[in-house]
Amino acid sequence: MQAQLIALDWGTTSLRAYLLGPSGQVLQTRSLACGIMQLPATSRDVAGQRCDNGFELAFDDACGDWLDTHPGIPVIACGMVGSAQGWREAPYRETPASLQALSTALQPVRSVRGVDVHIVPGVIQRSxxxxxxxxxxxxxxxxLQRYPLINDCLIGLPGSHSKWVQVQDGCLVHFDTFMTGELYAAACEHTILGRTQQRGGPFDQPAFERGVHVALSADGLLGPLSTLFSARTLGLTGQLSATEQPDYVSGLLIGHELFALSCALRQRRGEQSLPAVILIGNSQLCERYRLALAACGFGDVRLAEQATEQGLWHLAHAAGLVRHNALEG
Amino acid sequence: MQAQLIALDWGTTSLRAYLLGPSGQVLQTRSLACGIMQLPATSRDVAGQRCDNGFELAFDDACGDWLDTHPGIPVIACGMVGSAQGWREAPYRETPASLQALSTALQPVRSVRGVDVHIVPGVIQRSxxxxxxxxxxxxxxxxLQRYPLINDCLIGLPGSHSKWVQVQDGCLVHFDTFMTGELYAAACEHTILGRTQQRGGPFDQPAFERGVHVALSADGLLGPLSTLFSARTLGLTGQLSATEQPDYVSGLLIGHELFALSCALRQRRGEQSLPAVILIGNSQLCERYRLALAACGFGDVRLAEQATEQGLWHLAHAAGLVRHNALEG
Incomplete structure (x- = not known):
């Protein structure tokens, strides 16, 4: 099957490369530890030129053979590669942001191989x-391309910095960020809580749900700065074991995130009903969020897969870099 | 003036020693970096015996000459020295906790010098x-001894783990903990927020108050896990400089702490009025809390000094270790 597009998901710590076929299906995929903060540093020849640019080297590592095999294949990339610290800055586009608006703002950077890498801009909300x-x-x-009929929906992207995106009429209209994942790591690794924790075991669902329950309870009103200390005091009083503590803390923080989010949504929407949710991301983390969303009263929660490669495919299509054979023909 | 008591404030990172006179006045004071987590490790002779116990060595470093000069002087100590990781565990006493109750539960440990160190128990609230x-x-x-007429008052002890203690009729009746100081350090040193911060400058009061204001605003409803990210986005958009970011983050976290506390107090008290507050601690940190307390509607805020040495003196007196000449004679 003829490859149509190279699609790159190029973040801070990793670079994922997809070779996509005529209707956007994944033909091959690769993952390299070549995020923009850990690029290759050893110079070598690329396309006959001596090269010490880490972006060029990583791009060649990831896709050199694909580019050789499929001359003229277009390339698109999203993620931190378009930040001020990236290969070429792709300035933020403002909300509300649509596929059309972003596809007309791709920022090309010409590689030493003579290929343009089209970088997707990020989105800024000027609240x-x-x-x-x-x-x-x-x-x-x-x-949104996969579920074109969905409207008035909340898309959740759990991670180091969780994003919660309200979409309407095919546009990203509003989003919130929570630093839950990064603060969880900092609390476990760099505060007193880590001293009594035993990490690395399998997911302890009851401990996680106990943390969520506390965040949603009357005790949770004091907020995460206060409830976090209960991981220590429950441990001191023999009510929470060392192996339970990490998932209890995870439940506390995710519970606080989702409780605050649900309050803000109810306030914004002026009603008691919460929107349908679609989660994107690591399946184990999404499972934690699914449990906590249910506890917060979110009744309709689905998981989406292949969101990045599908998004890159449709952006490339809208920008005229590829023709969408399957849907069009 | 005749020394009456050696009083030790022995925490995790430091050991403060006070030599107190006949009415509890401070005659001499010393501060050593000999907290229970960083005790001396080099063995030597103490009172004619070879000694490698870090508690004995630190005690001798801090007070050996005082003990020689004032034979038979009593010794009292509070803090983490009484924890399970301390010199001798002084089991927690439950709330409500009074001077009388704690003074009858001092835990003595006999040093190699033949002197008993009387350790004050901590307090546990079994909520x-x-x-x-x-x-x-x-x-x-x-x-409480210094302001005996005070009642229905909230005593705040800002720090790595801030404590907010409700006192009534001379007893500690309820308290809450916030890990604000420790989480502030973890967020600044071990998350993305630190990358754009320039720390070490003088206190930037406007930046601090801006953070407090955000925590108390409608945007603050999303909680600290979310508002913290604004230190980054305000920086990215040129609205918050690198030198402003540390105190902005400090204001955010202290603002969230005090807003949550004020909500919980109003709920518990079933009324809109907030109690009078007395702050104990580092004067620069207390100044931050004073500013934020005012923004939260706490109208009566005072600062207390010499709280530790006064507390140790009155506990020693209640336990019969010293006679309180000035008040009695």
């Missing part, structure tokens, strides 16, 4: 407290 | 989420 994303906009667009 | 303190109970009792 009182501004908000930004890079990479997640592509995943959201991938989901 | 659904238990809460514990060690050292702060002594400071609170010191304040």
């Amino acid at each position: 009182t407290l501004p908000n930004v994303m890079r990479g997640e906009e592509t995943q959201v667009l991938g989901v | 659904t989420l238990p809460n514990v303190m060690r050292g702060e109970e002594t400071q609170v009792l010191g304040v």
Whole structure:
């Protein structure tokens, strides 16, 4: 099957490369530890030129053979590769942001191989407290293309910095960020809580749900700065074992995130009903969020897969880089 | 003036020693970096015996000459020295906790010098989420002795783990803990927020108050897991400089702490009025809390000094270790 597009998901710590076929199906995929903060540093020849640019080297590592095999194949990339610290800055586009708007703002960078890499811009929301994303906009667009009839929906992207995106009429209209994943790691690794934890075991669902329950309870009103200390005091009083503590803390933080989110949504929507949710991301993390969303009263929660590669495919298509044979023919 | 008592404030990272006179006045004071987590490790002779116990060595470093000069002088100590990792565990006493109750539960440990060190127990509150303190109970009792007419008052002890203690009729009746200081350090040193911060400058009060204001605003409803990200996005959009970011983050976290506390107090008290507050601790940190407390509607805020040494003096007196000449004679 003829390859049509090279699609790159190029973040801070990793680079995932997809070779996509005539209707966007994945033909091959690769994952390299060549995020923009850990690029290759050893110079070598690329396309007959001596090269010490880490972006060029990583691009060649990831796709050199694909480019040789499929001359003229277009390339698109999303993620931190388009940040100020990236290969070429692709300035943020403002909300509301549609597939059309982003596809007309791809930022090309010409590689030493003579190929243009088209970088997807991130999205900025210029609210009182501004908000930004890079990479997640592509995943959201991938989901919207997959479920074109969905409207008034919340798309959740759990991670180091969780994003919650409200979509309407095919646009990203509003989003919120929670630093839950990164603060979880910092709390477990760099505060007193880590001293009594035993990490690395299998997921302890009861401990996780206990943490969620506390965050949603009357005790949770004091907020995460206070409830986190209960991981220590429950441990001191023999009510929470060392192996239970990590998932209890995870449940506390995710519970606080989702409780605050649900309150804000109810306030914004002026009603008691919560929107349908689609989750994108690591399946184990999505399972934690699914459990906690249910506890918060979110009744309709689905998981989406292949969001990034689908988003990149549809952006490339909208930009005229590829023809969408399957849907068109 | 004749020394009457050696009083030790012995925490995790430091050991403060006070030599107190006939009415509890401070005659001499010393501070050593000999907290229970960084005790001396080089063995030597103490009182004619070879000694490698870090507690004995630190005690001798801090007070050996005082003990030689004032034979038979009593010794009292509070703080983590009484924890399971301390010199001798002084089991927690339950709330409500009074001067009388704690003074009858001092835990003596006999040093190689033949002197008993009387360790003050910590306090535990056996609520659904238990809460514990060690050292702060002594400071609170010191304040209560200094202001004996105060009642229905909230005593705040800002720090790595801030404590907020409700006192009534001379007893500690309820307290809450917030890990604000420790989480502030973890967020600044071990998350993405640190990358754009320039720390070490003088206190930037406007940046701090801006953070407090955000925590108390409609945007603050999403909680600290979310608002923290605004330090990054305001930076990215040129609205918050690198030098402003640390105090902005400090204001955010302290603002969230005090807003949650004020909501919980109003709910518990079933009324809109907030109690009078007395702050104990580092004067620069207390100034931050004073600013944020005012923004939260706490109208009556005072600062207390010498709380630890006063608390230790009155506990020693209640336990019969010293006679309180000035007040009695």
